[in-house]
Amino acid sequence: MTTAAPATRPARTPPRRRVFWPGRSGHLFVAAYVVLLIAFGVVPTVYAVYFAFTDAGDNFAGLANFVDAASDFRYFAAVGHVALYLVFWLVSLVVFVVGLALVLHRLTADAVGKSLRFLYYIPGALAGAASVMVWLFMLDPSVSPVSSLLRALGFDTFGQVVAPDHLPVLFTLIAFWTGAGGWIVVMYGALNNISPDLLEAARIDGAGGWQTAWRIxxxxLRKWIVYMVILAFAGGTQLFVEPQLLSQASVGVAGHDYSLNQLSYDFAFQNNNVNTAAAVSVELLLVGLVVAGVFVARSGFFDAD
Incomplete structure (x- = not known):
């Protein structure tokens, strides 16, 4: 007679510990950024909006400050200057950054490619006023290392180089030299995330380098390009350092009210009209937000691939 084996009890699952603060590592990681964003982003923006809709006596002024800004004889000229600069800047950024990133990606196994990745990024260390000072030196035929080229183009003096008609191109050159390198590195990283199997399949199907770049x-890279354009547009509307320093260096050849940011600065610190200056800054903010919204909506920026 056999005896039945004793039934084994199922192993007791230890009780799951309740997490007091889920995701705390991520929250702590971004906490410092959030504090700085509130202190130097949200608070100043709210402050500017308050000034834009009030008068000097802190009374509600409606759209009066916006009307005063638009009524200034320099306003629409500044709008035209910034718009023309943005066309040059954004077109050159998209065409040359994407093109150079594609070329760099094809040189990835070469020592030349590694050297170029480093060289593209160097100008980013001279962002802001430092880069403009370098270009002031480069654009002066009397001291520039490329003075022979400037004279061959018909420029014998610094004033001729920085004539008002040349400023959109000059500001585009300065902005591209300073900021394009970082975006080339970003695009290069995005290209590295494309599956090699997809590129190999294109080559097997007979696609050449141009077809692979254009069709695959x-x-x-669409979302990365949209992201670049949004940030470049927002930064381009804030044009200030380049024309301001160029105006001082050229002794008035380049005006001190060339851009909207310069005009806002003039309202605030020359005319003591902070409210109208705030109205201009709020306009720039709204334009940036609207353009960003249009690009995001039309490009499917947040759609899953």
Whole structure:
């Protein structure tokens, strides 16, 4: 007679510990940024909006400050200057950054490619006023290392180089030299995320380098390009350092009210009209937000691939 084996009890699952603060590592990681964002982003923006809709006596002024800004004889000229600069800047940024990133990606196994990645990024260390000072030196035929080229182009003096008609191109050159390198590195990283199997399949199907870039790589870079354009547009509307320093260096050849930011600065610190200056800054903020919203909506920026 056999005896039945004793039934084994199922192993007791230890009680799951309740997490007091889920995701605390991520929250702590971004906490410092959030504090700085509130202190130097949200609070100044709210302050500017308050000034834009009030008068000097802190009374509600409606749209009066916006009307005063638009009524200034320099306002629409500044709008035109910034708009023309943005066309040059954004077109050159998209065309040359994407093009150079594609070329760099094809040189990835070469020592030349590694050297270029480093050289592209160097000008970013001279952002802001430092880069403008370098260009002031480069654009003066009397001291520039490329003075022979400037004279061959018909420029014998610094004033001729920085004539008002040349400023959109000059500001585009300065902005591209300073900021394009970082975006080239970003695009290069995005290209590295494209599956090699996809590129190999394109080559097997007979696609050349141009067809692969146009039909596969550039479409897969769409969201990165949109992201670059949004940030470049927002930064371009804030044009200030370049024309301000150029105006001082050229002794008035380049005006001190060339851009909207310069005009806002003039309202605030020359005319003691902080409210109208705030109205101009709020306008720039709204334009940046609207353009960003249009690009995000039309490009499917947040759609899952």
């Amino acid at each position: 790589q550039i479409p897969l």
